[in-house]
Structure formats: structure tokens, C-alpha cells
Amino acid sequence: MSDPSAPTVRICLADDHTLMRDGLKEVLGTAPGFTVVGEASTGTEAVALVTRLRPDVLLLDVEMPGPQASEVMQQIVRTVPETQVIILTMHDDPDMVYELLEAGAAGYLLKTILREELIAAVHSVVRRPSDSVVLVVSRRTVEQLHRQKPRPHKAQLTDRELEVLRLVAEALSNAQVAARLFITEATVKRHLTNTYAKLDAVSRVDALRKATAAGLIELRSLGLVSVV
Numbered sequence: 001m002s003d004p005s006a007p008t009v010r011i012c013l014a015d016d017h018t019l020m021r022d023g024l025k026e027v028l029g030t031a032p033g034f035t036v037v038g039e040a041s042t043g044t045e046a047v048a049l050v051t052r053l054r055p056d057v058l059l060l061d062v063e064m065p066g067p068q069a070s071e072v073m074q075q076i077v078r079t080v081p082e083t084q085v086i087i088l089t090m091h092d093d094p095d096m097v098y099e100l101l102e103a104g105a106a107g108y109l110l111k112t113i114l115r116e117e118l119i120a121a122v123h124s125v126v127r128r129p130s131d132s133v134v135l136v137v138s139r140r141t142v143e144q145l146h147r148q149k150p151r152p153h154k155a156q157l158t159d160r161e162l163e164v165l166r167l168v169a170e171a172l173s174n175a176q177v178a179a180r181l182f183i184t185e186a187t188v189k190r191h192l193t194n195t196y197a198k199l200d201a202v203s204r205v206d207a208l209r210k211a212t213a214a215g216l217i218e219l220r221s222l223g224l225v226s227v228v
Helices: 018-028 043-053 069-079 094-103 115-127 139-147 159-168 174-181 185-199 204-213
Strands: 009-014 034-040 057-060 084-089 107-110 134-137 225-227
Touching: 009 018, 009 043, 009 115, 018 034, 018 115, 034 043, 043 057, 043 069, 057 069, 057 115, 069 084, 069 094, 084 115, 094 107, 094 139, 094 204, 107 115, 115 134, 134 139, 159 174, 159 185, 159 204, 174 185, 185 204
Parallel strands: 009 034, 009 057, 057 084, 084 107, 107 134, 134 225
Antiparallel strands: none
16 A cells, blocks of 8 residues: 655656557556656657656656767756656667666666556665666576676776775665774765766766676666566
8 A cells, every 4th residue: 555645756758659658657647656747759858858847757768859868868867866767668788778777777677568567666766766776678688788898987996985885785874884894984975986986977876877887786786677
């Protein structure tokens, strides 16, 4: 049973097919506490819509007129980092999954998923925005993702920076990380600042996703992976 006191999850849809958007609205309308607050049919419209409405979640198709999905992702992460972006597509492509997770996507779902899986994915990225990456892709794609070579960064993370990042992935606060590692909270913040710079990240969420995409953190440790 849903919690009537829980805040409403505000969702925007970005897909150039009106029928697809209508279907998504119908599906999401069956979930208590969800409301669709805006729609876009191009990448440019999606960025403008999210910037104006600042929704909790954006469901983003990868094939729309305008800028590429990765560019749309980067603009949203830069301007509205609190919005969780879930890719919803027909493309079961490990290279595309890798690229969009690295750009900051909170999830990558195939359009063949069940409505229950879509609703669960939205709940997951809203409830645990700092430590969940939700995938619903083929087993082949998951296997290729695990074999994917990390892309080069400005510098490799140190062992201590990796320790801090893995604890952040467990949703621990800076104070909790400091206590776990027997260091000061200021030292934790310094390690995170260095990590952000090395990963070109703008937040804890962005750093976790980029570290996951680069193979620095095990994908399965960060969230739900459904294989279809």
C-alpha cells in the first residue's frame, strides 16, 4: 500500500512518438503518487522542459530530433543534477548503455519491459538516487558491459579514493564514511573533491555513475540489473 504522506513523484516524458507518450502516461497513471508534468518530442525540448519544471524523473528516448541523447544527458546533469534520467529505448546496445551511463543516466530500460518493471525502476531511482543504476537489458549486453574496457580519465583513482567511493555507493554520509575508515570528515570531502575532478563529475551521483561506467565500481553493487 502506498504512503499517502509521501511526496508526489513528478515525471517528464521525452519521446517523439505521441502514441508512446500516451502509453507511458497510462502506465504511470496506474502507480499511486506518480504524475506526468510535461512532455517533449525533441532533445532540445527535453532540456528546456526539465530546466523549467525540474522534475524528479525524466524518461528519455534516444532517437529524437535534435541533439544526441548523450548531449541531452550532459546538459541536464549540468543544469538540473537532481533530476534522475532513465533511458527508455528499443536499442539493446552495450556501447550505448556504456555511453549514457557515463553521461549520467540513472537507468537504461528496453521498451519491451513490463509496466511493473517500469514503475519499479522509477521508484528505485527516486528512493536511492545516489547509489542505484537500474538496467533492464539482455544478458548479452550485461556480459559485454562487464568486459568493457574503462575509458581513460585524467588520472587513476587512488586506493583510498576508491574506498571512499565504494562506501558512498552504499549510501553512507561523509561522516559515516569517515568513521568507517578512521579518518576525518574533511579528509573524506577532500578525497571526493579529487575524485570529482578525475572523473569530470559534478556530484556524488554523477561520480558514482561515471565510476560504474568506467569499470571502477562493480555494476551489480550499485543497483538492480534485470536481464531479459
